[in-house]
Amino acid sequence: MTAAQNFDQALPAALAVLKQRFPAVSPLTTIVRDAFGLLTVVLPDSALAEASDWDELADRLDAELGRYSPGVRRVLLRTSDLIDEDAICASSDRIRLPDQTNTWLLDRLQTNQDWLRRPLSASPPLPTAIAFSIKGGVGRTTALALWAWHLARQGKKVVVVDLDLEAPGLAGVLLDEDRMPDFGVVDWLIETLSGDADSFPLSECLGECALAESTPGRIRVLPAFGKRTKNYINKLGRVFMPVFSNDDEARLPGFAERLQRLLVQIKRLDDTPDAVL
Known part of the structure; x- marks a missing residue:
C-alpha cells in the first residue's frame, strides 16, 4: 500500500490496516481525527495480547498514514492511555462509520457536530x-x-x-x-x-x-x-x-x-x- 497522500485517503488507509489486523471481528474502535486531520486509533486494552503486537500495529498505521499520522507513539493508544475514556469512547460527537460494526469516528472540529x-x-x-x-x-x-x-x-x-x-x-x-x-x-x-x-x-x-x-x-x-x-x-x-x-x-x-x-x-x-x- 502507498502512504496516504491527502486528507481523503487517510481514514480509508487506517481502516484497511485495521481490517488486515482484525479480519474477522474488530474490537470496539474509536478513531480520533484532530483539527489538522491527523488520526489516532484507540483500542481496548484487551484488543492485542502482546506488547509487540501493539508496536507492530502502531508501526503499520504510522507508515500507511504518512503525514496524517501524529507519530508512531501517538497513532495507536490503549483506552487506559486516555485521561478521560468517556470523553473519547462515549462522546456524543462520535459517529459510527458506514459499513463498520464496531468502529467510530470522533472528529475534532473547530465546532462540535450539532448537525x-x-x-x-x-x-x-x-x-x-x-x-x-x-x-x-x-x-x-x-x-x-x-x-x-x-x-x-x-x-x-x-x-x-x-x-x-x-x-x-x-x-x-x-x-x-x-x-x-x-x-x-x-x-x-x-x-x-x-x-x-x-x-x-x-x-x-x-x-x-x-x-x-x-x-x-x-x-x-x-x-x-x-x-x-x-x-x-x-x-x-x-x-x-x-x-x-x-x-x-x-x-x-x-x-x-x-x-x-x-x-x-x-x-x-x-x-x-x-x-x-
Whole structure:
C-alpha cells in the first residue's frame, strides 16, 4: 500500500490496516481525527495480547498514514492511555462509520457536530419552523416574511429569527431602520457562551415589525445584529464554539444547546408567541 497522500485517503488507509489486523471481528474502535486531520486509533486494552503486537500495529498505521499520522507513539493508544475514556469512547460527537460494526469516528472540529446529532428534545418549546437550504438566493427570506405576515393576519403572534448569520437579510425585509433593536441574535449567542441564558435580556434583541400593525396578530423580529452591535465578524467566529459546562447532561454544550435555550427564552417573553420561524 502507498502512504496516504491527502486528507481523503487517510481514514480509508487506517481502516484497511485495521481490517488486515482484525479480519474477522474488530474490537470496539474509536478513531480520533484532530483539527489538522491527523488520526489516532484507540483500542481496548484487551484488543492485542502482546506488547509487540501493539508496536507492530502502531508501526503499520504510522507508515500507511504518512503525514496524517501524529507519530508512531501517538497513532495507536490503549483506552487506559486516555485521561478521560468517556470523553473519547462515549462522546456524543462520535459517529459510527458506514459499513463498520464496531468502529467510530470522533472528529475534532473547530465546532462540535450539532448537525449530526439527534434532536435534543422530541418537540421544541414552541411550534417552530425552519427554512433551510445549502444554496443562497432560493427565497428563504421572502418565504418566511410572507409566512409571518400570513400568520399575523390570522391573529397569530410570531417571532422571526435570522440565523443566516453569514448573509443576514430578514431585518432588511421586515424592519424599518428606526425599529431595529439595539442588539441581535449574534450578541445573544455570544453573551450566553457562559451558559447563563438569563444574563442578556432577549428583549433588547427584538424589533417590532410595522407590517403586522394592520393585522390582529404580531410579528417580532430577532435580527442577526442590531444598532449597537459591534465586532460582528469577531463574534461570528465564536458563535458555533462548544463550551465546557458543569451540566452532567451536556458536558460540551454548543450551538444546538444554545438555540434550544433561545427557544425557551422566547417562550418566556411577555405576550408568548404562537410560533417561531
